Amino acid sequence: MNTWDLFISHASPDKERFVLPLAEALKDRGVKVWLDKWEISLGASISESISHGLTQSRFGIVVLSEAFFSRAWPKKELAALFASESNGSSRIVPIWYNIEYPEVWQHAPLLADRMAARVDEGIPCIADRVCRLLSHDEKTSDGVTAIELRNLTTKLFPNLPADPFWETQLLADIDIGLYKHISDVERAYLRAKPALDVYAREQPSLFRTGTDFLTKALGFVDLCFQSRHNWSSETRTAFRKHADKVQWNISG
Known part of the structure; x- marks a missing residue:
């Protein structure tokens, strides 16, 4: 059983203006969120903490931005999430943060044609969409499977x-x-x-x-x-x- 519903992969420059407010909105809706600011304590191994968060989360939100593609850690997290989909499951939930299709295609072509949320939808709307995704992932009998x-x-x-x-x-x-x-x-x-x-x-x-x-x-x-x-x-x-x-x- 997974410890968290979501792992949020992001670049540090995007944290305060978008990632943290999104995480708070999800938390307010009852979603269990792995966010580095909340889960990595002083003295802990960063790599081990991130690896644990990735493996113990049902889905991974990936906040794609110029900063994301220019930093090593987020790209390593994305690679790990891709690897977790090797069994045919879909775990990556992309969000485009002030970025457009050409940039996504250039850096992550496998994500370019996936349905993504955009920052201009607003945090409440994005949080609601993510909650619907989690709800349907849990559903076993009601509605279409x-x-x-x-x-x-x-x-x-x-x-x-x-x-x-x-x-x-x-x-x-x-x-x-x-x-x-x-x-x-x-x-x-x-x-x-x-x-x-x-x-x-x-x-x-x-x-x-x-x-x-x-x-x-x-x-x-x-x-x-x-x-x-x-x-x-x-x-x-x-x-x-x-x-x-x-x-x-x-x-x-």
Whole structure:
């Protein structure tokens, strides 16, 4: 059993203005957070303390910034988190702190296309998103499960891979009151399919996995789900441009 819910990997210059307020917001919501300022005591081995925090945390928040990529320790922590995903699990939760896609792609291309939170969303919103992720990770019976979602993805897109990280984000952001059964997710996809097919022809590079299709389908038909994601500008435009193609009369 993990000691902490979250390990926060960050660069020291980002601590006071963003990382510490985020950690406090998460702590106020009942999340068990590993933060160096709180967990490394005087005289303790820094490397051993960090290693213990990484291995005993369910997820690792990675605050990506210019300072993060210019320092050795954060990059070592990121490498350790990547290594922990070697079994197929998704443990890294990226947050972009005053940084844009080109910088992330340059320094950490494996993170560039992962769904990330952005600092301009505001700390309360980011903290709420993280709490939803933790809640769905704990959920075993109510609502849609990860196995059901994977099976649906394989059924609908047999020639495309699934993306474990995006699956985790999708499950974290859906309303379990609205999507009580996997058939509700499939129905949302069928309603969005005409709009989705047009958009996929326009931007095929944004539809590399079956999970890409399902995530964007929910964005087309569910405004609450749409508001919880940090979509690319192209996808936000597509939601408006192709909204009239959604077939709302599909009921089964």
